[in-house]
Amino acid sequence: MALLEVKNLEVKFPLRQGELTALRDVSFSLDRGERLGIVGESGAGKSVAAFAILNLVSRPGYISGGKILFEGRDLAGLSRSELRTIRGNRINMIFQDPMMTLNPVLTIGTQMIECLRAHRRITPAAARQLAIEKLRAVSIPSPEARIDQYPHELSGGMRQRVVIAIALLTDPSVIIADEPTTALDVTIQAEIMELLLELCEHNNVALILITHDLGVVSQVTQRAIVMYAGRIVEEGATRRIIDSARHPYTQGLINALPERTRPGQRLNQIPGVMPSLMDIPQGCAFHPRCQLRIDACQQQLPAYSGSEHARVACLRVDEQERAQ
Amino acid sequence: MSSQAVAAEKSAAEELLRVEGLSREFPLTSGLLEQLRFEGGKLVRRQESVRAVNGVDLQVRRGEALCVVGESGCGKSTLARVVMGLIRPTAGSVRFEGTRIDNLSAEKLLPFRRKMQMIFQNPYASLNPRMTVKQTLEEPVRFHSPGIGRAALGDKVNDVMRSVGVDPGWNERFPHEFSGGQRQRISIARALMTDPEFIVADEPISALDVSIQAQVLNLLMEAQEQRGLTYLFITHDLSVVEHFGTRVAVMYLGALCELAITGQLFSRPRHPYTQALLSAIPRLDQERPSHMKLMGEVPTPINLPSGCFFHPRCVHAQDRCRHELPKLFDSGDGTLVACHAVQEGRLD
Ligand SMILES: Nc1ncnc2c1ncn2[C@@H]1O[C@H](COP(=O)(O)OP(=O)(O)OP(=O)(O)O)[C@@H](O)[C@H]1O
Ligand SMILES: Nc1ncnc2c1ncn2[C@@H]1O[C@H](COP(=O)(O)OP(=O)(O)OP(=O)(O)O)[C@@H](O)[C@H]1O
Ligand code: SF4
Ligand SMILES: [Mg+2]
Ligand SMILES: [Mg+2]
Numbered sequence: 277m278a279l280l281e282v283k284n285l286e287v288k289f290p291l292r293q294g295e296l297t298a299l300r301d302v303s304f305s306l307d308r309g310e311r312l313g314i315v316g317e318s319g320a321g322k323s324v325a326a327f328a329i330l331n332l333v334s335r336p337g338y339i340s341g342g343k344i345l346f347e348g349r350d351l352a353g354l355s356r357s358e359l360r361t362i363r364g365n366r367i368n369m370i371f372q373d374p375m376m377t378l379n380p381v382l383t384i385g386t387q388m389i390e391c392l393r394a395h396r397r398i399t400p401a402a403a404r405q406l407a408i409e410k411l412r413a414v415s416i417p418s419p420e421a422r423i424d425q426y427p428h429e430l431s432g433g434m435r436q437r438v439v440i441a442i443a444l445l446t447d448p449s450v451i452i453a454d455e456p457t458t459a460l461d462v463t464i465q466a467e468i469m470e471l472l473l474e475l476c477e478h479n480n481v482a483l484i485l486i487t488h489d490l491g492v493v494s495q496v497t498q499r500a501i502v503m504y505a506g507r508i509v510e511e512g513a514t515r516r517i518i519d520s521a522r523h524p525y526t527q528g529l530i531n532a533l534p535e536r537t538r539p540g541q542r543l544n545q546i547p548g549v550m551p552s553l554m555d556i557p558q559g560c561a562f563h564p565r566c567q568l569r570i571d572a573c574q575q576q577l578p579a580y581s582g583s584e585h586a587r588v589a590c591l592r593v594d595e596q597e598r599a600q
Numbered sequence: 601m602s603s604q605a606v607a608a609e610k611s612a613a614e615e616l617l618r619v620e621g622l623s624r625e626f627p628l629t630s631g632l633l634e635q636l637r638f639e640g641g642k643l644v645r646r647q648e649s650v651r652a653v654n655g656v657d658l659q660v661r662r663g664e665a666l667c668v669v670g671e672s673g674c675g676k677s678t679l680a681r682v683v684m685g686l687i688r689p690t691a692g693s694v695r696f697e698g699t700r701i702d703n704l705s706a707e708k709l710l711p712f713r714r715k716m717q718m719i720f721q722n723p724y725a726s727l728n729p730r731m732t733v734k735q736t737l738e739e740p741v742r743f744h745s746p747g748i749g750r751a752a753l754g755d756k757v758n759d760v761m762r763s764v765g766v767d768p769g770w771n772e773r774f775p776h777e778f779s780g781g782q783r784q785r786i787s788i789a790r791a792l793m794t795d796p797e798f799i800v801a802d803e804p805i806s807a808l809d810v811s812i813q814a815q816v817l818n819l820l821m822e823a824q825e826q827r828g829l830t831y832l833f834i835t836h837d838l839s840v841v842e843h844f845g846t847r848v849a850v851m852y853l854g855a856l857c858e859l860a861i862t863g864q865l866f867s868r869p870r871h872p873y874t875q876a877l878l879s880a881i882p883r884l885d886q887e888r889p890s891h892m893k894l895m896g897e898v899p900t901p902i903n904l905p906s907g908c909f910f911h912p913r914c915v916h917a918q919d920r921c922r923h924e925l926p927k928l929f930d931s932g933d934g935t936l937v938a939c940h941a942v943q944e945g946r947l948d
Contacts, residue, residue: 317809431897461671461898462836466880466891473889488810491839491882495889518884532814534843535884539862542821543814543843549779550809 277348278305279482280329280367280450286341287321287328296554298324298337300507305584308449309480311473313497313514315487315529317550321506322486326452329484330363346450365395368443370472372455374435377442378427384411384438385423388445395446410441414471433464440472444479451476452484457492469496490530494518499585502526505561506553510588522588522597525562560591568592616798616830617660617683622692623854624678625649628902651901652678654854654909655692657928660798665824665831667841667862669877670851671898676834679851680802683832684718685709696798714744717791721803723783727775733786734771737761740793756793763826764789764819781812788819792827800832805840817844838881842866850874853901853909856928860935870937872914872947908940916941 287299298321306312314322327333329344331351344351346362354362371377379387388407392398398406404423411419414437427435436456443451453472457465473496476483485497493500493514500517502510502525510523521527528546530536537543548565551557557564563573573591580587581594590596627649637646653675660666668676681687683694685701694702701712717740720726727736737757741748748756758768764785766778775783784804791799801820805813817840823829835841841848845862850871857871869875873894880891894913899905908926911917920940928936929943941947 317811433897462838463671463876463880463891463894466882466889467893469882470889470891489882490810491884491886494884495882495886515887529810530884532811533884534814534817534839537843539843540821542818545814545818546811547815549781549812 278345279308279310279347280306281345282325282329282342283345284342285325285328285339285344287324287333287337288340289337291336291554294554296552297556298506298553299328300556302342302503302506302508304501304508304511306450306482306484309476309482310499311476311483311485311497313485313487313493313500314503315490315493315500316503317488317529319550319553320503321553322503323454324506325503326369326454326484326486329452330367330369331359332363361395364391365446366448367450367452368446368448370436370439370443370451370453370456372458374432374439375427377439378435380427383424383426384430388423388442391442392445407441407445410445411438413444413475414438414441416441433460433468436460436468437471440468440475444475444481447479448481450482450484452486454486455488456485458487458489465492472496490518490533502529505551505556507561507589509562509590512586512588516586522593523562523590524566524568524592528565560589568596614662615659616662616697617832618695619656619658619679619683620693620695622653622656622679622682622694623651623690624653624675624682624687625651625690648902651904652854653682653689654904656851656854656856658849658856658859660830660832661846662797662830663824663828664846665833665844667833667835667845667848668851669835669838669841669848671836671877673898673901674851675854675901676836676851677802678854680718680800680832680834684716684800685712686718710744714794715796716798716800717794717796719784719787719791719799719801719804721806723780723787723807724775726787727783727790729775732772732774733761733766733789736775736786737771737790737793740790744794760789760792763792763823765815779812781808781815784808784812784816785819788816788823792823795827796829798830798832800834802834803836804833806835806837813840820844838878850877853899853904855909856936856938857910858935858937859928864933864935868935870931870935870942870947871910871939872916872941873910908938916947918946 283303285299285302289296289298302325316322328339333339385404385407389400389403392403392406408419408423411423416422416434416437457468469492487493497514500514501508504525510526517526518530521530531544532546534543546565551561559574559576560578563569576591578589578591580589582588627647637644656679670676682689689702693700696712701709734757737760738753741753757771761768761771766782766785805816808816833844842862848860848862848865849856850858852873858874869878876892876894896913905912907923908921911921926938926940928938931937931942
């Protein structure tokens with residue numbers, strides 16, 4: 277049994293201007309200790325998917341279809357208190373902005389101790405000791421002193437380390453990290469990514485890493501999902517996707533990177549922009565930008581072909597692959 | 601020879617912009633009491649300041665794209681604003697085609713303003729939301745060439761819109777009706793309206809999606825070729841620099857560590873900070889993060905370290921590094937480096 281299973285998830289936002297479908301038929305699973313990347317452009321639905329897993333879709337959005345199973349249990353069927361034993365405990369989340377997690381008016385220590393005592397029967401002294409250990413595990417220098425500081429006394433990189441320490445505090449089985457290093461400088465990003473990777477490996481924590489940086493996906497994840505306009509267009513082993521993407525959108529995304537073109541040459545751009553999710557084109561949502569489009573692409577929603585963990589939604593994938 | 605090396609060679613002769621000993625501080629506003637200190641038995645008044653740019657020397661050569669890279673807060677935008685004459689330097693000078701421009705009055709600066717344009721990171725903030733595209737594009741021309749006729753101006757707007765890939769039929773629309781990428785195209789169009797020679801672009805693609813970044817970067821390269829533009833291109837994205845830059849200047853705490861032809865910088869980074877920075881780029885072919893670790897964290901530009909600004913984080917630091925500020929020197933192949941270890945031959 278997979279640790280986490282998302283089945284045919286659909287999320288809608290009824291807005292004044294009309295109904296926005298943020299997720300359509302999103303299914304994927306995650307095994308214990310596995311690291312999964314979710315990539316795609318801004319507005320593709322990556323964050324909505326992350327929040328939906330925790331049943332935290334922001335209003336007026338709602339889950340309009342599908343199921344989320346954690347260790348086989350449907351999260352929709354759980355009571356508030358049952359949900360609390362999972363959310364913030366077994367499944368934790370790390371955001372791009374550490375201040376989404378940290379409370380500016382409390383010391384790091386107070387927050388960590390409160391978090392532990394909300395989920396465990398533990399004395400304040402023991403909780404403090406554990407918190408110091410976790411701070412040390414994320415390479416915070418002199419954790420005994422830092423624990424009594426306020427978030428504003430730390431640099432951006434250190435705050436994100438503290439957030440990782442908090443995420444690990446309850447020994448979760450899943451961490452969902454939504455662009456955890458996007459706001460950080462490249463040298464700090466490299467350090468934080470390595471830290472997150474090592475801690476997940478060491479503690480056998482499964483990771484869902486949401487990012488638009490394919491280099492980071494390549495370094496950290498084993499499997500990856502590519503989203504476009506609220507739908508998964510491709511899933512596969514990360515290495516395979518990067519070396520030989522199958523969906524024309526994934527191909528376009530990877531080929532558009534500067535490192536895929538000789539210096540000074542024109543980049544391989546994908547024409548056009550991703551559509552608004554309020555107004556998703558019929559058929560394959562990518563068809564207006566696709567070089568391989570045929571008439572059928574404008575009417576027919578491509579079904580997935582391939583196996584559960586190596587699938588692609590493109591009408592022309594078979595033809596393309598036969599031609600190779 | 602790569603096209604970058606060719607461009608570097610071609611432009612080697614002609615200098616368009618020269619920056620010398622450029623510094624810019626921002627005083628930290630604080631009460632008088634906080635400024636008082638006891639020093640040597642006397643009460644003295646100390647005004648603390650942020651030292652954003654510290655003694656930068658560089659030239660921009662005609663036709664090149666000089667990229668300035670470095671991490672957040674290292675002074676890239678401040679350098680750009682001083683070069684553009686938007687703020688004054690606290691020390692040093694900026695010369696454009698040989699004329700000193702950093703101390704000119706607004707009126708005397710006007711002819712240079714036409715030749716030098718700036719593009720900003722955030723196309724949402726840099727376009728006036730109440731002006732149509734047409735008004736936005738006409739404004740700089742009306743300002744610099746008040747005599748221009750209606751028809752000529754209309755034609756110019758259409759030409760420039762077409763050249764940045766925005767349908768001229770949309771010129772009555774407002775910025776909010778466009779996507780982020782299109783808005784950045786419009787900002788570029790506005791910069792091109794006065795037929796500038798030199799464009800300072802401060803993180804022009806950082807706010808855009810990968811697929812849109814490629815579109816805008818291509819547009820900037822096209823404009824460079826067709827109009828013979830020179831760029832000072834500011835970014836923190838090193839893979840863009842590797843692709844786009846003729847030469848690269850690496851900044852750390854407001855000072856230059858290294859200045860080199862792009863290909864050379866990436867194949868043989870000399871300064872320890874450049875080496876660490878390049879090693880941190882996440883590459884598609886890497887299956888694990890692999891980077892050189894730096895000690896500690898970036899200090900604030902309020903209390904700059906003594907000697908080499910980088911020494912507290914540098915594994916090659918020795919006594920001299922803690923006391924003496926290294927100057928940029930030619931390391932032999934034209935690459936300028938400011939590092940004692942490289943100069944002493946301790947570091948290749
Ligand atoms: N609270 C909300 N109200 C209305 N629309 C929303 C809301 N939250 C998300 N959306 C819409 O859902 C879509 C998906 O958004 P989401 O934040 O998941 O994108 P994303 O892939 O995470 O993008 P980014 O890379 O920019 O973070 C977008 O079109 C967005 O406008
Ligand atoms: N007007 C100002 N007043 C006071 N301090 C300033 C001002 N402008 C910039 N600074 C400070 O100067 C330093 C350099 O800032 P600058 O914006 O030039 O950096 P940057 O390299 O462009 O960073 P980023 O990559 O984040 O854009 C920072 O410490 C910043 O806080
Ligand atoms: S001068 Fe010294 S401290 Fe500075 S980078 Fe070189 S070796 Fe390191
Ligand atoms: Mg998001
Ligand atoms: Mg800046």
